[in-house]
Ligand code: VG1
């Protein structure tokens with residue numbers, strides 16, 4: 001095996017977004033593209049000499065090839081050990097756990113998460129730091145800087161590693177440990193939840209459908225839910241990870257998990273339906289005839305977490321991303337614990353979790369998690385729901401109704417406008433920013449603006465400031481609209497409009513969501529002159 005130092009030149013646009021670097025797969029397959037980014041990552045962390053890493057991905061097209069490249073580059077950079085999931089598979093939360101469990105110097109997660117996979121779809125790379133969490137902004141900035149000045153990358157001339165064989169292999173002096181992707185993760189789940197209670201729930205006839213969407217959670221859900229917890233065979237559907245996710249869009253929401261939604265709204269619905277995304281960090285929960293919005297799910301999990309062993313001592317605090325509804329704030333207030341509002345993206349929760357300020361975090365985009373890892377965790381959320389249902393012995397719908405009776409209901413919906421020309425999307429955001437200071441007091445239709453600003457986050461732990469994190473407009477009467485541009489897309493811009501309306505305590509919780517949001521939707525679209533700026537008001541996707 002020989003060390004190879006390959007000359008290279010910087011490639012434009014290797015700036016990590018909300019969650020790592022995401023590009024079209026063919027872009028990543030261009031010679032030098034992946035190599036430059038990986039070398040820049042090693043450079044940004046002070047080199048790989050003597051370090052240990054975790055590597056794995058969601059099984060999408062190019063996953064295995066990229067892993068071989070990273071293994072050789074890790075050896076070329078002097079790493080001492082890399083832990084890899086068998087066949088290159090590791091869910092994002094499982095990778096986060098392995099980093100923490102083995103106290104490695106970080107890990108590479110290969111995924112474009114909920115984006116479709118395949119040679120003509122998307123690929124992505126994320127570096128997680130030694131706390132198991134996504135690289136914070138100061139590190140992604142260093143990585144990006146390094147991509148701009150790179151002159152060479154280091155690799156070795158060696159045979160590919162057999163990723164199918166569990167055990168130890170070597171690349172020169174570097175140890176490669178191929179591990180079962182599920183074992184350690186399942187072990188962690190077992191310490192958090194009352195598996196006996198959940199097992200008894202299934203034994204009592206409780207039924208479930210878990211849609212793994214042909215993505216990474218298949219093996220995890222099959223082993224844990226059908227295996228250890230004894231749910232009926234066939235509970236997990238689409239459970240084998242495929243390179244193209246069966247041509248699907250592995251995003252667990254009512255649009256992309258439509259067959260699960262249809263089942264749950266039918267008269268032969270099981271007791272609970274759940275789904276997860278490409279890399280296993282998101283979750284969708286739906287009861288019989290009752291879809292649970294992610295913002296409500298976060299609030300309900302936080303309010304009931306004490307029913308699971310790991311959280312029986314209570315929560316330190318709750319954090320949510322800014323566009324997530326205020327439902328979880330109401331829970332924090334009632335519990336008398338801290339609540340935090342962070343920018344979109346899990347990397348902003350890391351400091352709060354590390355400092356012990358919060359126990360549970362969540363995002364409106366179907367991400368929920370706790371301090372057990374430093375990523376959102378789809379299966380964790382599903383297991384916490386099961387644990388809660390096993391203790392409360394109520395249906396999902398009853399738990400949700402009870403929550404709304406106690407706290408009021410935050411009607412919530414997100415509108416996505418995809419593939420908007422970048423200039424138009426920038427013009428819309430720019431136009432909004434320009435009028436922020438004059439909005440307060442203005443009436444739009446039935447609503448009056450109470451306040452308007454652009455969200456800046458002041459991290460209470462390290463004092464760092466993250467600006468331009470989205471425009472938020474609050475209205476009198478408990479409505480809010482948020483506007484921001486997606487940081488995970490690979491084509492054009494995606495404009496996200498987030499809408500919410502609080503029912504008030506004791507208010508009407510029975511309305512149709514879109515009816516309840518019609519006034520704030522109309523006001524938001526008028527304020528940003530949506531029709532004039534991007535030529536449409538009807539979104540591509542409503543969740
Ligand atoms: C989206 C979601 C955000 C989430 C991110 C990564 O980002 O809105 O809440 O953290 O995806 O999730 P954006 O910038 O497109 O709005 V995942 O499961 O794709 O890693």
Ligand code: CO
Nearest residue numbers: 113114279281
């Ligand atoms: Co994901």
